[in-house]
Amino acid sequence: MPDLGKYAVEVGLAYGVSLALLVGIVWISFVQSRSANHDLDAAEERWKNG
Amino acid sequence: MKSLLVRDLRLAVRAGGGFGLALAFFLIVTVLVPFGVGPTTSTLVPIAPGILWVGALLACLLSLERILATDWEDGSLELLATSPLPLEALVVVKALAHWLTTGLPLTIAAPVFAVLLNLPGPGYPWLVASLAVGTPALSMIGTFGAALTFGLKRGGLLLSLLVLPLYIPTLIFGADTVRRGVEGLEPGTPLLLLAGITAGSIAVLPFAGAAALRVNLR
Amino acid sequence: MSLWEYANPRRFMAITDRVVAPAFGLAFLALAVGLIWGFFFTPDDFRQGATVKIIYLHVPSAMMAINIWVMMLVTSLVWLIRRHHVSALAAKAAAPVGATMTLIALLTGAIWGQPLWGTYWVWDPRLTSFLILFLFYLGYIALWASIEDPDAAADLTSVLCLVGSVFALLSRYAANFWARGFHQGATLSLDRDENISDVFWVPLLFCIAGFILLFIALVLMRTRTEIRRRRVHAITIRERAT
Secondary structure, three states: OOOOHHHHHHHHHHHHHHHHHHHHHHHHHHHHHHHHHHHHHHHHHHHHHO | OHHHHHHHHHHHHOOOOOHHHHHHHHHHHHHHHHHHHOOOHHHHHHHHHHHHHHHHHHHHHHOHHHHHHHHHHOOHHHHHHHOOOOHHHHHHHHHHHHHHHHHHHHHHHHHHHHHHOOOOOOHHHHHHHHHHHHHHHHHHHHHHHHHHHOOOOOHHHHHHHHHHHHHHHHHHHHHHHHHHHHHOOOOHHHHHHHHHHHHHHHHHHHHHHHHHHHHHHO | OOHHHHHOHHHHHHHHOOOHHHHHHHHHHHHHHHHHHHHHHOOOEOOOEHHHHHHHHHHHHHHHHHHHHHHHHHHHHHHHHHOOHHHHHHHHHHHHHHHHHHHHHHHHHHHHHHHHHOOOOOOOHHHHHHHHHHHHHHHHHHHHHHOOOHHHHHHHHHHHHHHHHHHHHHHHHHHHHHHHOOOOOOOOOOOOOOOOOHHHHHHHHHHHHHHHHHHHHHHHHHHHHHHHHHHHHHHHHHHHHO
């Protein structure tokens, strides 16, 4: 770990927040993609059988 | 076109039309601020231009929802759309009616409210000038926003969210004009920029508003 | 092959099917290289100390915040002119990513400035412009969410994007004017134009590349999601009719 000196809080906060937001948007996007996939499969199943 | 304007004005002036509402709201904001920040003159003087402009802006926002939504609800908007009047003209008339019933009264009443906020003497003419030049922009931008949202339930909230960021440049230059007038600096620059925004809005937004109306009336 | 070939939803789905995963992989790689290199293997700045390391997040996210809005503007225009659904949906998909990037730029910018300014927020013209941009993103996303009919939503949000773009530019200029007008003397804005010496530059490039790749991966995946959602909507409508 480099010596962040007196700015450890700031740098840590900046990195923490940014990475959390990036992980967040990626994760949400994956969840939404999976959910839409599921809904589409179900809808097409209904359409074929209905 | 003129008859539409007259009709809108008459509706606004009648009870429940919201004519006095904007003025009353402006008064409320003006009265509330000293309660919030303290009555000291030295506190109020520097913020007076900003408060007056923000108050005027919020008062304009308040009456925006009605300009299209009420016509939409009773079906008269669709009727108007089928008339030979082009939609762009309809948008302009609506904006003009809004300004005549909101922006113009605010401009005239502002000096009185400015006294409550201890606006220094040199600022008064610039207050009136900036509001006179800037409130038409507020009406035009607001009408565009109303065209986007009038069909929605609780469109008023979304309207505010959409319109307020669009209002920011007008607010910046408007308040700055008054501030510079108070301080004896050159207020011409922000006033000119404000005029530019108003002119640009009136030139372009009727088309954008008409496009939005067309979509919503499909 | 003309770009318009991708406009067909079916083609778009087929072509992007095998692009998304590698795009994420490359993005992760570039970000890992850039951030690790930048964080662990670059020196501190003479004046700013270790806070200069925030540059590796702040600069790429700020670039993306603006470029994503530009992309939305272009795709909105394509929708209005050529009525390609994929284009409209791509704009819708990009917006939350853009909003996130703007938020990252805002937060890193504020945190970076804190040692310099003594507070976590200052109405610096650049930060203010990004705050206004964030509001525009929120409004755009809210409008998409409020309108049921997909084509009407696409049309109205496209018009909003166009008008918003003009006002965003206007706001940038106005914010500069406004901040200077407050007699604050020397500008407080983070001087990104200061010479970034080579030792910072290369890891920064990796980070910028990483952010771009991440955006591409996300927008492709999210557009695919929107296309699927639209198809579900179409099926549901047909079901109700029969």
